[in-house]
Amino acid sequence: MRSLKLALRQLKYNERAFRRNPAAAFFTIGFPLIFLVILNVIFGNRTIDLGDRVISGATFYIPAIVTLTVVNSCYTSVAMSWVYDRDSGLLKRIRGAPLPAWAFLLGRITYVVLLMVVLATIVVVFGRLFYDVAIPGATMPAVLVSLAIGAFTFCALALALASFVPNSDAAPAVVNGTILPLLFISEVFIPPDAGTPDWVEKVSLVFPVQHLSKALQTGFNPLETGAGFEPLHLGVISAWGIAGLILTLRFSSWEPRV
Amino acid sequence: MADSVIEVQGLHKQYGEVEAVRGIDLNIERGEVFALLGPNGAGKTTTVEILEGHRTRSAGQVRVLGFDPERNEVALKQRTGIVLQRTGLEPYLTVAETIDMFRGYYPQPLPLDEVLEVVGLKDQRTQRVRRLSGGQQRRLDVAVGLAGDPELLFLDEPTTGFDPTARRGAWTMIRNLRERGKTILLTTHYLDEAQELADRVAIMMNGEIVAEDTPSQLVSADSHTSIRFRIPEEAQLPGKFELQTDESGQVEIRTTNLTQDLHTLTSWAIAEEVSLTDLTVSRLSLEEVFLQLTDKFAEKRENSS
Numbered sequence: 226m227r228s229l230k231l232a233l234r235q236l237k238y239n240e241r242a243f244r245r246n247p248a249a250a251f252f253t254i255g256f257p258l259i260f261l262v263i264l265n266v267i268f269g270n271r272t273i274d275l276g277d278r279v280i281s282g283a284t285f286y287i288p289a290i291v292t293l294t295v296v297n298s299c300y301t302s303v304a305m306s307w308v309y310d311r312d313s314g315l316l317k318r319i320r321g322a323p324l325p326a327w328a329f330l331l332g333r334i335t336y337v338v339l340l341m342v343v344l345a346t347i348v349v350v351f352g353r354l355f356y357d358v359a360i361p362g363a364t365m366p367a368v369l370v371s372l373a374i375g376a377f378t379f380c381a382l383a384l385a386l387a388s389f390v391p392n393s394d395a396a397p398a399v400v401n402g403t404i405l406p407l408l409f410i411s412e413v414f415i416p417p418d419a420g421t422p423d424w425v426e427k428v429s430l431v432f433p434v435q436h437l438s439k440a441l442q443t444g445f446n447p448l449e450t451g452a453g454f455e456p457l458h459l460g461v462i463s464a465w466g467i468a469g470l471i472l473t474l475r476f477s478s479w480e481p482r483v
Numbered sequence: 484m485a486d487s488v489i490e491v492q493g494l495h496k497q498y499g500e501v502e503a504v505r506g507i508d509l510n511i512e513r514g515e516v517f518a519l520l521g522p523n524g525a526g527k528t529t530t531v532e533i534l535e536g537h538r539t540r541s542a543g544q545v546r547v548l549g550f551d552p553e554r555n556e557v558a559l560k561q562r563t564g565i566v567l568q569r570t571g572l573e574p575y576l577t578v579a580e581t582i583d584m585f586r587g588y589y590p591q592p593l594p595l596d597e598v599l600e601v602v603g604l605k606d607q608r609t610q611r612v613r614r615l616s617g618g619q620q621r622r623l624d625v626a627v628g629l630a631g632d633p634e635l636l637f638l639d640e641p642t643t644g645f646d647p648t649a650r651r652g653a654w655t656m657i658r659n660l661r662e663r664g665k666t667i668l669l670t671t672h673y674l675d676e677a678q679e680l681a682d683r684v685a686i687m688m689n690g691e692i693v694a695e696d697t698p699s700q701l702v703s704a705d706s707h708t709s710i711r712f713r714i715p716e717e718a719q720l721p722g723k724f725e726l727q728t729d730e731s732g733q734v735e736i737r738t739t740n741l742t743q744d745l746h747t748l749t750s751w752a753i754a755e756e757v758s759l760t761d762l763t764v765s766r767l768s769l770e771e772v773f774l775q776l777t778d779k780f781a782e783k784r785e786n787s788s
């Protein structure tokens with residue numbers, strides 16, 4: 226109980242620190258919207274063939290950018306901040322205080338997940354207002370479950386990756402280097418009917434990003450008649466998450482690496 | 484029996500092939516300021532980090548407030564404060580918020596105003612951490628270590644990089660803490676700092692404790708008095724003296740028996756009609772003792788290898 230309270234306090238300080246760095250806060254919030262607008266300007270007027278259905282560019286890009294939001298909030302920002310905080314000695318300092326490690330981590334993760342929810346909501350509302358993309362109704366539970374599993378997986382992978390990043394100077398390169406190529410081949414920036422070679426598609430299916438974007442596409446599909454759950458996609462994402470968790474538990478450290 | 488806060492027996496730490504700590508014993512009592520002194524790489528930080536629970540040991544017994552720090556227990560952490568060498572604090576929080584955040588981790592924290600008072604950051608309470616000067620950040624480090632009102636405080640090189648005024652300020656702060664009955668384990672490579680603050684000093688070299696005593700005992704130990712004077716170049720001193728002459732022609736004798744040696748020296752001077760100009764007798768400073776130990780140690784190593 227006490228630890229839970231501590232995690233909540235941690236959340237408050239995280240939020241305060243975020244709010245006080247307006248430039249960073251602005252771009253964190255603005256980033257998905259900037260991509261949404263740009264991609265819609267370029268591809269918004271055409272239709273996109275998803276194989277089983279043909280949808281408008283805007284209908285495709287809302288779930289795609291929601292995927293980007295999950296990846297940015299959970300993977301990119303968690304991995305970077307973990308490496309920075311490890312290098313600055315903050316993690317070691319926390320380790321010396323009587324705050325259970327998991328309470329600190331829970332505060333962190335809860336914070337990025339809340340931020341992710343806010344950003345995803347902004348994207349969805351923005352899509353409804355400006356691109357006339359319907360907000361999921363009956364499929365909303367499926368969307369939320371996909372988001373939750375996505376958040377878990379990308380946070381776990383971020384922490385696992387952070388264990389292998391030697392120092393904070395290397396963090397942006399390693400983090401972006403591992404995720405940007407995936408975003409390009411996983412139907413986030415580039416629609417599936419853009420002539421992507423078959424083998425690229427196959428490669429991308431090994432990784433979790435493609436599965437998350439596909440699960441969310443189903444959740445956002447206005448013609449979907451079922452509940453919109455994609456067990457196979459969610460299963461692959463979860464498997465990555467569990468692998469990430471195991472690597473994190475095995476290799477993560479709180480010590481700055483000099 | 485005195486109340487031991489830290490008890491260490493036969494502590495070893497091995498990093499691969501390197502033996503960073505080679506079997507040290509320590510006993511630090513409640514209310515004591517104990518300084519661990521030594522050059523960089525002597526094993527000070529490794530030792531302290533083992534006591535803090537940041538590192539595991541390779542061998543030996545360690546008890547801190549009755550706990551084994553390796554087990555990483557919250558109950559121990561609630562009673563200790565750690566000030567590491569490196570600062571790692573959230574740059575966008577204010578001084579007061581930072582201290583408050585850490586106060587929240589402890590069951591019985593020190594009141595915020597008291598913390599600010601002790602470290603002398605009252606005027607900076609609403610300032611963001613990133614806007615603090617280096618010295619102020621270091622004070623904030625100490626403040627964070629104090630937030631939980633610990634019985635035992637680890638201070639790892641608290642004044643490294645300070646200007647002289649800031650160092651004096653930090654010393655006053657450490658004295659204040661001592662008056663509050665805190666036990667403090669201080670590591671430093673400044674000898675004057677150890678001399679100024681510590682009740683006891685252990686000098687560490689190459690993973691071993693080579694000397695341990697009160698600062699005044701360390702400098703007054705037998706071998707640590709020096710007689711300095713000038714004599715004409717042609718004068719031949721009695722053979723029993725081992726002497727060193729510096730560039731300016733000043734002669735120095737290190738003595739273990741001041742009364743006897745001074746008598747021999749002055750008797751010789753009177754008999755030979757040599758005048759001992761600028762004759763002074765002085766105790767070595769801790770710094771000189773330290774350098775002497777370092778030299779001896781280096782010699783010993785050369786001989787053994």
